[in-house]
Amino acid sequence: MKQTRSNTDMASVAEKAEAKGPAGSQTLMRGLDIIDAVMDGPITLADLAAKLGLNRSTTHRLANALIERRYVTFMPRIGYQFGPKLLALGFLAQQRTDVVQVARPHLEALAAQTEDTVHLGVIEGDLALYLDKIPGRRRVEISSRVGERQPLTSTGLGKALLLDEAEARWRQLFERDQASGSPKADYAAWLERMKGYVEAERSFDLEENEDLIRCVAAPVRDASGRIVAAISVSSAAQYMADDRMQALTGDVRETAEAIGRDLGWSETAPTPRARTRRS
Amino acid sequence: MKQTRSNTDMASVAEKAEAKGPAGSQTLMRGLDIIDAVMDGPITLADLAAKLGLNRSTTHRLANALIERRYVTFMPRIGYQFGPKLLALGFLAQQRTDVVQVARPHLEALAAQTEDTVHLGVIEGDLALYLDKIPGRRRVEISSRVGERQPLTSTGLGKALLLDEAEARWRQLFERDQASGSPKADYAAWLERMKGYVEAERSFDLEENEDLIRCVAAPVRDASGRIVAAISVSSAAQYMADDRMQALTGDVRETAEAIGRDLGWSETAPTPRARTRRS
DNA sequence: CGCTGAATTCCATATTATGGACATGAGTAT
DNA sequence: ATACTCATGTCCATAATATGGAATTCAGCG
Incomplete structure (x- = not known):
């Protein structure tokens, strides 16, 4: 990593931002940030990266992981959106x-x-x-x-x-x-x-x-x-x-x-x- | 890491296991595995770790990250359970x-x-x-x-x-x-x-x-x-x-x-x- | 009052995630 | 057709991040 990218540096840019968590789970936290961001409606990769204050490359990788797990959906020309897994989990949770x-x-x-x-x-x-x-x-x-x-x-x-x-x-x-x-x-x-x-x-x-x-x-x-x-x-x-x-x-x-x-x-x-x- | 812990090695132990994803997001995938595991009902940290085929320490760290984000709940004497965030996300998703x-x-x-x-x-x-x-x-x-x-x-x-x-x-x-x-x-x-x-x-x-x-x-x-x-x-x-x-x-x-x-x-x-x- | 079975904290280590640069692709204007 | 633009997707050397073994604390329990 050429550039020292500290969470706090970019905190001003990020909107929801990461409450840094128990430290040692940056990737997970960022993934959850993506879920939050995606709930506000369809969003492009670039916008998503900007919103989270991270690199497009990183954002892309994490978003794809979420897509594979169906937490997130991607539709060309539209963007990233919430995925069906959230519906399933929500229903399950509600039942219990x-x-x-x-x-x-x-x-x-x-x-x-x-x-x-x-x-x-x-x-x-x-x-x-x-x-x-x-x-x-x-x-x-x-x-x-x-x-x-x-x-x-x-x-x-x-x-x-x-x-x-x-x-x-x-x-x-x-x-x-x-x-x-x-x-x-x-x-x-x-x-x-x-x-x-x-x-x-x-x-x-x-x-x-x-x-x-x-x-x-x-x-x-x-x-x-x-x-x-x-x-x-x-x-x-x-x-x-x-x-x-x-x-x-x-x-x-x-x-x-x-x-x-x-x-x-x-x-x-x-x-x-x-x-x-x-x- | 003293012990070489490859995903495939432990695949036999893990139940849901990680479909290794786009590689470069192990932590996120493991976090999502925890959510899945927790949906089957209350579970102790040790059982959770066993189910995912990872160390208790790692499991604990990830689970706590999820707890902080309200994806997971912990109740002493009971164990880890799904958290209210899933209800909120599920409802939001359903609406849209x-x-x-x-x-x-x-x-x-x-x-x-x-x-x-x-x-x-x-x-x-x-x-x-x-x-x-x-x-x-x-x-x-x-x-x-x-x-x-x-x-x-x-x-x-x-x-x-x-x-x-x-x-x-x-x-x-x-x-x-x-x-x-x-x-x-x-x-x-x-x-x-x-x-x-x-x-x-x-x-x-x-x-x-x-x-x-x-x-x-x-x-x-x-x-x-x-x-x-x-x-x-x-x-x-x-x-x-x-x-x-x-x-x-x-x-x-x-x-x-x-x-x-x-x-x-x-x-x-x-x-x-x-x-x-x-x- | 010391067990037992749990959660939690610590820290040296190397594995994993990172992001810059480059590649590709689909519309759209020229 | 052809260049341009704006988007997503891929690669890989680097170092920051996540890892897990061991040690610690905590709460019931016998």
């Missing part, structure tokens, strides 16, 4: 991904940090289904149980699950939930609060579902950007003053996003905030 | 995959080889929708047009699309299609033929839809193993004697499978032949 298992460590961390009870749940039909629960370290017990179903519109978790839904569905569920007994609430006021929750990508439960229990919840999104689950931190109202709820928002959202990332979600993902308000 | 575009080169090759008209189609509601057509080199013209819809039960393409459906759906569609005019046919006979098509993963059209036009069709499966499209080779009956239809079966199925592979399908894929016979 279980929200509960993925979320566990994150929920435990959040519970340890807040000392309160943490829940994980999904939508099942018109109800929220609790999939997991890590009890808090406080004397007050939360009565929820894994496997239990709760109304969507009156629990923090449920409302987080509904954040992407159309207003029509909100109304429908709200009326259904109100019909079944619980203390009367005003739809207009509820709607206003929901709109605020949507903006904040986080919801509250202010003793609506259970007296003296308040909670902060946030939705979990998968690779498609869809809400596939939600998490919540619940505690007795005495530990959940308004300011604490505000303070918890950050932690809860961060945990929800961390779980999402483990499900393939990324901020720059498809349908990042495109609310799918149908019917 | 278009059957027509992917199928084109394969259809052209098949048309060139057979000299007959080749079609690509999908199910739309209760009909087969033609998405692409490569005209044959024979004097006889096939009247179909891209964008056109045809009955599912009387065309070769349509029957290929139905190969995984439940018998109940077959009957329902058959009766609906018969109602709308065409010459009467016997359901029992049709059913028997369909069962044969299912076994052969290929269907025929014996002048049912259009007089003097016969065709051979096969389904295209994506990464999930589901039938997402079908292709057919059509020609005038004079060029389509029974023996030629049998002979074409291989080519048509191979082309359909090649398209499927470009859509992420693999023979060892989930739901490979598990017929989803519901309702």
